[in-house]
Amino acid sequence: MTDTTLLPTRATYAPGQGISIDIERPESGSYSGEISVWKLGEIVSRFPVANVTRWDGPTLPEGSYGIELTIDGELCGRTAVEVTSTPRARLRYGFVASYSPGKDATACANLARRLHLNSIQFYDWAYRHADLMGGGESYTDALDQTISLDTVRNLIAAYRDVGTDSIGYAAVYAAGPEEWPAWKQHALLRPTGEPYALGDFLFILDPAAPEWLSHFRGELSRTSVALGFDGYHLDQYGYPKFAATPDGTAVNVAESFATLVTQVRDELPDARLIFNNVNDFPTWRTASLPQDAVYIEPWEPNVTLESLARITRRARSAAGGQPIVLAAYQHIYDSVDARTGDRSTAFTMATLFSHGATQLLAGEGGHLLVDPYYVRNQEAAEETLSFLARWYDFLVEHDEILMSSDLHEVTSSYVGEYNGDLDVTYPTAPVASDPGGGVVWRRVVSHGSDLIVHLINLAQQVDTQWDAARELPVAVDGGALRMRHIPGRTPRIRVADPDGIGRLTQVPVRIEGDYVIAELPPLHVWQVLHVTY
Numbered sequence: 001m002t003d004t005t006l007l008p009t010r011a012t013y014a015p016g017q018g019i020s021i022d023i024e025r026p027e028s029g030s031y032s033g034e035i036s037v038w039k040l041g042e043i044v045s046r047f048p049v050a051n052v053t054r055w056d057g058p059t060l061p062e063g064s065y066g067i068e069l070t071i072d073g074e075l076c077g078r079t080a081v082e083v084t085s086t087p088r089a090r091l092r093y094g095f096v097a098s099y100s101p102g103k104d105a106t107a108c109a110n111l112a113r114r115l116h117l118n119s120i121q122f123y124d125w126a127y128r129h130a131d132l133m134g135g136g137e138s139y140t141d142a143l144d145q146t147i148s149l150d151t152v153r154n155l156i157a158a159y160r161d162v163g164t165d166s167i168g169y170a171a172v173y174a175a176g177p178e179e180w181p182a183w184k185q186h187a188l189l190r191p192t193g194e195p196y197a198l199g200d201f202l203f204i205l206d207p208a209a210p211e212w213l214s215h216f217r218g219e220l221s222r223t224s225v226a227l228g229f230d231g232y233h234l235d236q237y238g239y240p241k242f243a244a245t246p247d248g249t250a251v252n253v254a255e256s257f258a259t260l261v262t263q264v265r266d267e268l269p270d271a272r273l274i275f276n277n278v279n280d281f282p283t284w285r286t287a288s289l290p291q292d293a294v295y296i297e298p299w300e301p302n303v304t305l306e307s308l309a310r311i312t313r314r315a316r317s318a319a320g321g322q323p324i325v326l327a328a329y330q331h332i333y334d335s336v337d338a339r340t341g342d343r344s345t346a347f348t349m350a351t352l353f354s355h356g357a358t359q360l361l362a363g364e365g366g367h368l369l370v371d372p373y374y375v376r377n378q379e380a381a382e383e384t385l386s387f388l389a390r391w392y393d394f395l396v397e398h399d400e401i402l403m404s405s406d407l408h409e410v411t412s413s414y415v416g417e418y419n420g421d422l423d424v425t426y427p428t429a430p431v432a433s434d435p436g437g438g439v440v441w442r443r444v445v446s447h448g449s450d451l452i453v454h455l456i457n458l459a460q461q462v463d464t465q466w467d468a469a470r471e472l473p474v475a476v477d478g479g480a481l482r483m484r485h486i487p488g489r490t491p492r493i494r495v496a497d498p499d500g501i502g503r504l505t506q507v508p509v510r511i512e513g514d515y516v517i518a519e520l521p522p523l524h525v526w527q528v529l530h531v532t533y
Contacts, residue, residue: 003026003077003386004023004024004025004026004069004076004077005022005023005024005077005114006021006022006023006024006067006069006077006078006079007021007022007024007079007110007113007114008020008021008022008067008079008080008081008113008116009021009022009054009113009162010113010162010163011082011092011112011113011115011116011117011118011162011163011164012082012083012084012087012116012118012163012164013060013081013082013083013084013163014083014084014085014087014163015059015061015062015083015084015085016059017059017083018056018057018058018059019056019057019058019059019060019067019081019083020054020055020056020057021035021054021055021057021067021079021081022053022054023049023052023053023054023055023069023077024053025076030050030051031050031051031071032048032049032050032051032071033048033049033050033069033070033071033072033076034046034047034048034049034069034070035047035049035055035057035067035068035069036067036068036070037057037060037065037066037067038065038066038067038068038397038503039063039064039065039066040397040398040400040401040504040530041494041496041503041504041505041506041530044060044065045058049069060081060083061083062083062084062085063082063083063400064080064081064082064083064396064397064398064399064400065080065081065082065083065397066078066079066080066393066397066502066503067079067080067081075501078390078393078502079389079393080116080392080393080394080395080396080397081116081396082116082396082399087118087163087165088165088272088292088323089321089323090118090323090358090399090403091118091119091274091292091293091295091323091324091325091358092115092116092117092118092119092358092392092395092396093117093119093120093121093274093295093325093358093360094111094112094115094117094119094120094121094360094362094363095120095121095122095123095360095362095363095364095369095374095377096108096120096121096122096123096155096363096364097123097124097363097364097374097375097377098145098364098375099125099145099146099147099148099149099151099152099155100146100148100151101138101146101148101150101151102148102151103148103151103154103155105151105154105155105157105158105159106158107364107365107366108120108155108158108159108363108364108365109158109159109161109162109164110365111362111363111364111365111366111385112159112162112164113162114385114389114392115362115388115389115392116392116393116395116396117164117362117363118163118164118165119164119165119166119167119230119231119272119274120155120159120164120165120166120167120363121167121169121233121274121360121363121374122152122155122156122166122167122168122169122229122233123169123233123374123375124141124143124145124169124374124375125141125147125152125168125169126141126147126168126169126170126223127139127141127147128141128142128176128178128179129142129170129171129174129175129176129179129202130174130175130176130179130182130183130215131179131219132170132219132220132222132223133219133222133223133226135147137149137150138150142176142201142202143201143373143375145375149226149227152227153227153228156227156228156229156230157228160228160230165230165231165272166228166229166230166231167229167230167231167232167233167272167274168220168223168227168229168231168232168233169232169233169235170216170219170220170232170233170234170235171202171235171236172207172216172234172235172236172257172260172275173188173204173205173206173207173212173236173256173260174198174202174203174204174205174237175202175203175205176201176202176203177201177203180203183203183205183212184203184205184246185245185246185247186205186206186209186211186212186245187203187204187205187206187245187246188204188205188206188240188243188244188245188251188253189243189244189245189246190240190243196239196240196243198237204237204239204240206245206249206251206253206256207236207253207256207257207259207260208251208255208256208257208259208260209245213259213260213263216260216264217263217264217267220232220264220267220268220271221267221268224268224271229271230271230272231268231271231272231273231274231292232264232268232271232272232273232274233274233276233295234260234261234264234273234274234275234276235276236257236275236276236278237278238278238279238281238297238299240253241253241254241281241282253282254281254282254285254286255285257275257282257285257286258285258286258289261273261275261286261289261290261291262289262290265289265290265291272292273290273291273292274291274292274293274295274325275289275291275295276295276296276297276327277294277295277296277297278296278297278299279296279297279298279299279302280296280298280302280311280314280315283296283311283314283315283318284314284318287315287318287319287320287322288318288319288320291322292322292323293322293323293324293325294315294318294319294322294323294324294325295325295326295327295360296311296315296324296325296326296327297326297327297372298311298326298327298328303465303466303467304435304463304464304465304466305347305348305351305435305441305456305464305466306434306435306464307466308326308328308348308351308352308355308466309351309355309435311326312324312326312352312355312356312357313355313409315357316355316356316357316405321405323357323358323403324356324357324358325357325358325359325360326352326357326358326359326360327359327360327369328348328352328359328360328361328466328467329361329369329370329371329372329467330344330345330348330361330368330369330370330467331370331371331467332344332467332468332469333368333370333378333380333384334370334371334378336469338380338381338383338384339383340469340470341368341384342383342384342387343469343470343471343472343473343525344466344467344468344469344470345359345361345387345388346387346391346470346525346526347456347458347461347464347466347470347525348466348467349391350454350456350525350526351435351456351466353391353394353395353402353526354402354443354454354456354526354528356402356403356404356405356407358395361388362380362385362388363377364377366379366380366385367379367380368380368384390498390499390502391498393498393502394496394498394502397502397503398496398504398528400447401447401450401452401528401530402528404447406447406448407445407446407447407452408445408446408447409443409444409445410444410445410446410451411433411442411443411444411445412433413444414444414451415433415442415444420484421483421484422444422451422453422481422482422483422484422531423442423481423482423483424440424442424453424455424479424480424481424482424520424529425479425480425482426440426476426477426478426479426480426523427478428459428476428477428478429457429459429476435456435458435464436458436464437458437461437462437463437464438458438459438460438461438462439458439459440455440456440457440458440459440476440479440523441454441455441456441458442454442455449532449533450530450531450532451529451530451531452528452529452530452531453481453528453529453531454526454527454528454529455479455520455523455526455527455528455529456525456526457473457475457476457523457524457525457526459473459474459476460472460473460474473524473525475522475523475524476522476523477522479519479520479521479522479523480517480518480519480520481493481517481518481520481529481531482515482516482517483515483516483531484514484515484516485511485514485515485516486533489533490509490511490516491509491516491531491532491533492506492531492532492533493506493507493509493516493518493529493530493531494506494507494529494530494532495507495520495521495527495528495529495530496527496528496530497521497524497526497527497528498525498526499524499525500521500524504528504530507519507520507521
């Protein structure tokens with residue numbers, strides 16, 4: 001496959017909107033080929049194409065599709081598109097963190113198109129945490145970053161043109177030194193009597209204090225009118241969980257967060273609201289609140305792939321169908337080369353995508369989060385952006401079998417000797433239901449009468465740290481799926497790999513007694529098997 005880039009004009013399409021794809025080829029000159037549209041490995045339609053830099057395609061029914069360009073019979077490029085009347089049912093989250101005067105928004109919007117990012121967090125755009133719009137049209141923020149509100153508006157407009165929501169960052173309980181005298185009566189206090197703080201420049205107060213809530217709601221409303229944000233990222237720092245205010249009132253901070261989110265929803269009924277559950281606190285209380293996602297920022301002790309899986313499973317069980325996203329910052333990119341960082345990210349994404357969650361990682365015009373202060377992001381290598389594009393294409397194209405709320409974990413009901421219904425084996429690597437060094441991590445998920453099997457190759461890894469350098473995966477060969485079958489019916493078994501052809505392709509099967517056997521292609525990082533009748 002050549003390095004032709006297919007770039008959808010939008011991160012997401014509404015029903016009735018025609019699909020358009022920009023075709024960016026490395027060489028100039030005429031060409032003649034074909035664009036094909038696929039849905040879960042099935043061909044939907046084919047269209048001849050010649051000498052165009054933008055292909056204007058048909059309107060498509062709601063769903064997710066793969067788009068391929070072939071020239072002279074060779075696959076030259078792939079992408080994916082989503083058509084949906086409920087774009088907030090998914091959250092593919094990105095970020096922007098710089099707003100200097102005259103900034104060109106085009107590259108930022110193009111990254112949203114390339115990775116199908118349907119929401120962008122505008123990190124630290126405000127004048128002060130407790131005074132969002134007090135700096136006028138141009139100012140320096142609390143950490144001396146130059147901000148132009150014209151740039152903020154231009155970014156919002158550029159993202160809106162490509163179908164991406166702009167989400168303004170707002171800390172829910174923080175005031176800086178200049179504003180603190182007006183709010184210190186609501187401080188959350190340490191046992192020593194000092195206020196809890198973030199460093200020495202933000203002090204923490206009760207987010208449900210009525211005076212603060214009235215102020216905070218008004219700040220968000222005025223900002224929505226002045227700038228046009230589509231919603232807000234409601235941030236906290238993960239502490240304290242319980243504290244007292246200066247008058248001795250005990251505060252259960254989880255309950256205060258719940259009060260704040262509910263009242264912000266009352267103030268902004270149409271806004272896209274995303275609350276940050278730092279280290280899973282307090283997801284059990286906030287997941288069912290009237291917001292638009294369950295967003296979790298994992299930190300130590302949540303350092304393994306299993307911890308990411310466990311957090312995601314808990315969130316899905318509490319979320320009531322809301323999308324799940326983890327802000328799993330890959331700090332590893334700050335200390336290793338791009339390929340090593342990409343290996344770590346591949347295992348993180350394989351874990352999250354296979355559990356029905358996404359990752360906040362990429363943003364700006366092609367940068368990565370390597371620090372919780374988003375301004376300290378890192379420019380991504382082009383090979384990293386190409387890798388992310390492949391995986392995000394895969395995520396969108398296979399949305400129905402990766403992100404649906406109708407997916408249910410059934411591994412322990414199907415695998416093993418007692419069940420004997422379905423399993424995967426390799427001659428050179430053990431297969432396990434939990435991630436671990438030296439194994440192939442196998443999970444089985446049901447989707448109606450279909451089964452989805454996820455295989456993640458940890459055979460060369462000595463541990464499962466998600467933000468650490470990984471050994472180069474060596475393909476595991478000789479895999480076989482063995483499943484009990486229905487008499488008179490042969491299942492169709494298909495395999496997809498984000499680093500392979502990218503869509504589901506059928507593998508041959510044979511019958512041996514009560515069982516169907518399918519020989520699997522080599523496993524690199526992550527394979528998805530789709531079993532249907």
